[in-house]
Amino acid sequence: MNPDHVIEVDAIRKAYGPTVAADDVSFTVRRGEIFGLIGPNGAGKTTTMECVEGLRAPDSGRIEVLGLDPVGDRRALQLRIGVQLQEAQLQKRIKVREAVDFWQSLYPTAVEGGPLLRQLGLHDKRDAWFMTLSGGQKQRLFIALALVNDPEVVFLDELTTGLDPQARRAIWDLVRGIRDRGKTVFLTTHLMEEAERLCDRVAILDHGRIIDMDRPAALVERHCPQRTVVVATDFPAASERFRTVPSATTVRSLGGRHTIDGRGDALVTDIIHTISEHRMPVSEFRTVLPTLEDVFLTLTGRSIRA
Amino acid sequence: MQAMLRHLLHLTWLETKIFVREPLGVFGSVAVPVLLFLVVGRIAIGSTDAQAIREAAPGDVEFLRTDLPVFVAILITLSAVLSLVTIIAIYREGGILKRLRATPVRPPTILLAHVLVKLLFTAATLGLMVAVGRRFYPIGFDAPLAAFTVALAFSTWSLLSIGFVIASVVPTARFAQPLGALLLYPMIPLSGLFTPIEMLPPGLEMVARYLPLTYAVSLLRGIWSGNGWSAHLGDVAVLGLVFLLATAVASKTFRWE
Secondary structure (H helix, E strand, O other): OOOOEEEEEEEEEEEEOOEEEEEEEEEEEEOOOEEEEEOOOOOOHHHHHHHHHOOOOOOEEEEEEOOEOOOOOHHHHHOOEEEEOOOOOOOOOOEHHHHHHHHHHHOOOOOOHHHHHHHOOOHHHOOOEHHHOOHHHHHHHHHHHHHOOOOOEEEEEOOOOOOOHHHHHHHHHHHHHHHHOOOEEEEEEOOHHHHHHHOOEEEEEEOOEEEEEEOHHHHHHHHOOEEEEEEEEOOOOHHHHHHOOOOEEEEEEEOOEEEEEEEOOHHHHHHHHHHHHOOOOEEEEEEEOOOHHHHHHHHHOOOOOO | OHHHHHHHHHHHHHHHHHHHHOOOHHHHHHHHHHHHHHHHHHHHHOOOOHHHHHHOOHHHHHHHHHHHHHHHHHHHHHHHHHHHHHHHHHHHHOOHHHHHHOOOOOHHHHHHHHHHHHHHHHHHHHHHHHHHHHHHOOOOOOOOHHHHHHHHHHHHHHHHHHHHHHHHHOOOHHHHHHHHHHHHOOHHHHOOOOOOHHHOOHHHHHHHHHOHHHHHHHHHHHHHOOOOHHHHHHHHHHHHHHHHHHHHHHHHHOOOO
């Protein structure tokens, strides 16, 4: 195993009866990065992650985490990883502090509970029952439990699903903090915005298969190189001027608003140049960049939200 | 091994505290049997006055001496089993079992902690029953309490293992309570608690002989009325066998998620 690789997954397959949840899935996660497994609900993200965590055994294929076999060396691996499971709960009437205390008692070495809860903004809630916590607080508690043993790799499965945007952003900051302290983060999400903002690299999973894998920006560049610039101007011959821009492929004009499609970053530069050359009075200027959602649409022909 | 014991004690203590916080948990498992014991006792005699008891019919005295305490003890056991089934179903549905299994806790420890909590509350209920009995129940007699506690704990331990089998088959937490009750409570009239099983119709007698509860009733009644353990080796053997069989079945059928 390459020492820089924390997780190596090689051609795993997992089926539940006739349903193939993971089909020939291979990827590697490098030390110190946030790696995201992304795709729509039911794509096989959780199944794949739970195989890597050692909670499930794949039907075939090979997995190595920190040089260990997740199923065969499960006990040894558990001490070095931290997990947060999708849709898991705790006992309704367990106190935050009791949960952290119990988790600490399970590991031979554990970080101190007080600073951990403070860092996750749960210190004031340490005597609250689990059932009284908000969705964001519950997820922060699960992050705390995943960090209690000072793990080398942290697994986060659909961490922000069901949270409001503000709570979601707070969680993103926490996850970046985990990486910045030198840990590796492996997460799943069906939220493309989350993947784009949080992940260093992503693998797109659809129907149990990985359809592509790279840095989010590189995936967008590869599959959706088109750029769109929207300009509003009352300059008389704007439409004709924009059509002469070499990197522009189509120009649609409606009233004084022009939508210019083209390829690559040159388009934006070229349009700015044209505007300044003709001294056009501009009341609106907007560039529309494709996102991972567009990448998914291009690769599968389906919207990820469908 | 030492870590396992430490985890078990920690989790048992944690689950005990959580159970006490349940709004009806302690009331249902401790207060209800004790109140039932007191109220039914009073109704049977019509008075707790010592004079009235001396004049009571021998059948009534027999009821108060043996039948009622054994009946309440069986109720304590069955409500422990039912409570276990419900808790396991809720924990499974909420992903709590799965979350615990993703830690270094060994899976049997998680389940054993619940068994210990149930035994703890069974013992506490019995203790309270004896305490209020001493105070409000003026029939002086010496029941072999230590032996009875052991018999009750052993019967409960054995029947709780059936609880895990039931917990394996209940589809959702919503069904756990009614389905568990449907499987457990019909055992009461067939267990020889009210009618000796020899007096049941032959078909029902056959059924009764296959019910684990029948042997728990026989053991508890015998020990309560002063029999030695040697008179109940058969009951102990059957309950031990039930434990082994149910545990073997549950270890194959138990679902963690």
